[in-house]
Amino acid sequence: MSSRGPLLKLPTIPLALIEVQGLTRFYADRPAIQDLTFSVPRGQVLGFLGPNGAGKSTTMRILTGYLGPSSGTASVAGFDLVDQSLEARRRIGYLPETTPLYKEMRVASFLDMMCRLRGVPASKRRARVDESVEVCGLTDRRHEVIGRLSRGLRQRVGLAQAIVHDPEVLILDEPTAGLDPAQTRETRELITALGREHTVVLSSHILPEVSATCERVLIINQGRLVADDTPANLARAVAGAQGAEIEMVVQGDRGEIERRVGALPGVEMVTVNPAGDGGWRVIVKASKADMRDELARAVVQAGFGLRELQARTLSLEDVFMHLTTEEPA
Amino acid sequence: MIRAVTIARRDLMALFVSPAGWAVAALFVLLTSAFGFVVPVLAGQAATMDGVFAIITSFLLPVLVPVLTMRSFAEERSDGTLELLLTSPVRDWEVAGGKWLGALAFYILLLGTTLLYVVLLAVYVPGHLGSLDLGLIAATYVGLLLAGGAATAIGVFASGLTQNQIVSFFLALAILLLTWYAGTVLGFFTAPPANAVFQYAGGSNRFQSFSLGQVTLKDTVYFLSLAIAALFLTTRLLDSRRWR
Numbered sequence: 001m002s003s004r005g006p007l008l009k010l011p012t013i014p015l016a017l018i019e020v021q022g023l024t025r026f027y028a029d030r031p032a033i034q035d036l037t038f039s040v041p042r043g044q045v046l047g048f049l050g051p052n053g054a055g056k057s058t059t060m061r062i063l064t065g066y067l068g069p070s071s072g073t074a075s076v077a078g079f080d081l082v083d084q085s086l087e088a089r090r091r092i093g094y095l096p097e098t099t100p101l102y103k104e105m106r107v108a109s110f111l112d113m114m115c116r117l118r119g120v121p122a123s124k125r126r127a128r129v130d131e132s133v134e135v136c137g138l139t140d141r142r143h144e145v146i147g148r149l150s151r152g153l154r155q156r157v158g159l160a161q162a163i164v165h166d167p168e169v170l171i172l173d174e175p176t177a178g179l180d181p182a183q184t185r186e187t188r189e190l191i192t193a194l195g196r197e198h199t200v201v202l203s204s205h206i207l208p209e210v211s212a213t214c215e216r217v218l219i220i221n222q223g224r225l226v227a228d229d230t231p232a233n234l235a236r237a238v239a240g241a242q243g244a245e246i247e248m249v250v251q252g253d254r255g256e257i258e259r260r261v262g263a264l265p266g267v268e269m270v271t272v273n274p275a276g277d278g279g280w281r282v283i284v285k286a287s288k289a290d291m292r293d294e295l296a297r298a299v300v301q302a303g304f305g306l307r308e309l310q311a312r313t314l315s316l317e318d319v320f321m322h323l324t325t326e327e328p329a
Numbered sequence: 330m331i332r333a334v335t336i337a338r339r340d341l342m343a344l345f346v347s348p349a350g351w352a353v354a355a356l357f358v359l360l361t362s363a364f365g366f367v368v369p370v371l372a373g374q375a376a377t378m379d380g381v382f383a384i385i386t387s388f389l390l391p392v393l394v395p396v397l398t399m400r401s402f403a404e405e406r407s408d409g410t411l412e413l414l415l416t417s418p419v420r421d422w423e424v425a426g427g428k429w430l431g432a433l434a435f436y437i438l439l440l441g442t443t444l445l446y447v448v449l450l451a452v453y454v455p456g457h458l459g460s461l462d463l464g465l466i467a468a469t470y471v472g473l474l475l476a477g478g479a480a481t482a483i484g485v486f487a488s489g490l491t492q493n494q495i496v497s498f499f500l501a502l503a504i505l506l507l508t509w510y511a512g513t514v515l516g517f518f519t520a521p522p523a524n525a526v527f528q529y530a531g532g533s534n535r536f537q538s539f540s541l542g543q544v545t546l547k548d549t550v551y552f553l554s555l556a557i558a559a560l561f562l563t564t565r566l567l568d569s570r571r572w573r
Contacts, residue, residue, distance in 0.1 A: 027573075061412075064416040065415070065416055066412055066415055066416050066571070067571055068571040068572050086418045086420070087418075089416060089417060089418040090418040092416065094412075094413075094416045096409055096412045096413070096416075098409045100408050100409030100410040100411075100412055100413055101410065101413075102339065102343070102410060103408075104342075104343055104346045104347070105339070105342075113335055113338075113339055114413070114417070116331065116332065116335040117332055117335055117336070117414070117417040117418075117419055118417050118418055119332075119418060161413070
């Protein structure tokens with residue numbers, strides 16, 4: 001015993017629950033994702049946004065240990081997904097994109113089976129099944145055959161199996177794909193509720209979904225990370241780059257409105273369209289940051305009726321189009 | 330291990346609620362009773378289990394076992410449920426082993442139904458137990474268990490190669506027929522020393538000792554190694570999928 005180690009070995013507490021370093025995955029010669037690096041702190045609800053085929057599912061499949069990376073590393077709670085895959089997988093609840101379920105099984109026995117597979121001790125299985133069934137609103141469906149449930153209910157069963165072993169991380173691949181609007185809203189509410197107790201990574205190509213449920217957005221396009229911020233910050237950043245837009249509904253003569261508004265200093269472009277009711281929808285593109293007060297004054301002073309006026313905040317959709325259609329600076 | 334049993338249980342239950350499972354069971358019971366038992370008895374032949382056993386080795390093993398195993402992995406892959414299994418903290422060999430045990434359990438249940446004929450023979454054959462060679466019957470059952478273990482493992486492996494159940498069935502059928510008969514046929518048409526090798530490798534030849542009432546080590550090892558090899562390849566297959 002010649003070498004002396006440290007007197008006290010402290011466990012290394014990872015700062016982030018999910019850590020991804022230089023992750024790259026090839027399918028044959030085609031790269032699905034390239035050099036992704038990000039980390040997710042405990043408790044965050046992260047949205048993974050990108051068009052179909054951007055590499056969202058591939059990333060999630062690596063994070064759940066279903067696929068191996070071509071290069072780079074990914075870890076959950078400090079456990080590497082390749083070298084300590086079992087330990088990492090214990091901490092993950094996963095809802096794959098297609099919501100695969102054993103259709104011939106009944107809800108409760110399916111969840112019980114998932115508990116067994118994920119090492120929930122026998123004494124706790126009953127309670128875990130009860131809780132996940134309740135959280136997902138399936139209490140009165142627990143003895144039904146999964147194959148006979150509607151699409152929306154199956155989605156809930158999919159979520160229930162993801163949380164049944166009480167994992168630290170939830171990975172949800174397109175959790176609202178294929179649902180009708182009511183089911184989509186339900187599922188989003190459920191995810192928001194789950195986000196209070198779990199770290200959640202969800203993917204979507206539906207933008208309002210991500211801005212509604214996530215604190216942070218990663219935008220991925222053609223396998224590369226193009227943005228990483230809060231939904232609000234992303235909108236602001238792009239708005240700054242594009243110049244502010246203001247939308248008004250004005251009552252009056254069309255040509256006159258166009259002339260008067262266009263003459264204001266700072267106004268770059270005016271578009272006028274009929275708004276019904278004899279009014280006009282006027283969209284003003286300005287080079288200055290916020291021209292709302294000046295515009296209101298000008299319209300009223302000219303004797304027009306001002307019905308509506310609002311600054312157009314860019315939706316995540318605009319941000320997304322901006323980031324994925326132009327080369328990132 | 331408990332996880333393998335969990336998977337096996339689910340697969341066994343799935344066979345019980347599937348048309349394929351019932352079709353296999355019905356066909357098996359029909360064939361063993363009609364052609365393996367009733368016809369020989371009506372024809373006044375010697376009361377033995379030979380007919381029943383012949384049906385099993387010539388039909389259940391190569392043709393019906395692939396029906397039992399064709400869904401095993403193929404269906405999990407086409408339905409996507411394999412993703413649930415493989416992202417759970419379950420080792421690849423536990424998944425492969427569970428799939429195998431599930432199919433094997435159904436096979437053993439089918440085999441169990443034939444014990445009825447042993448009982449019937451024991452009760453109704455003149456001279457009762459004395460005229461029945463129970464040792465031979467027991468040895469044959471051991472052989473059927475071993476051969477069934479190998480056949481289901483091969484079927485599960487074939488199912489792991491594809492996500493199409495029909496392809497899975499024909500692959501398993503082809504591999505089983507080759508394993509069972511090719512050795513004998515090739516051994517018949519080749520000259521020594523090659524024929525000895527072929528004859529040794531043929532499943533039906535290896536089974537003969539069991540049907541003669543002997544449980545030999547080398548034949549036991551033969552079927553066990555077939556099963557282990559197939560399961561090992563299945564495990565490798567599951568892992569290789571991660572990197573493709």
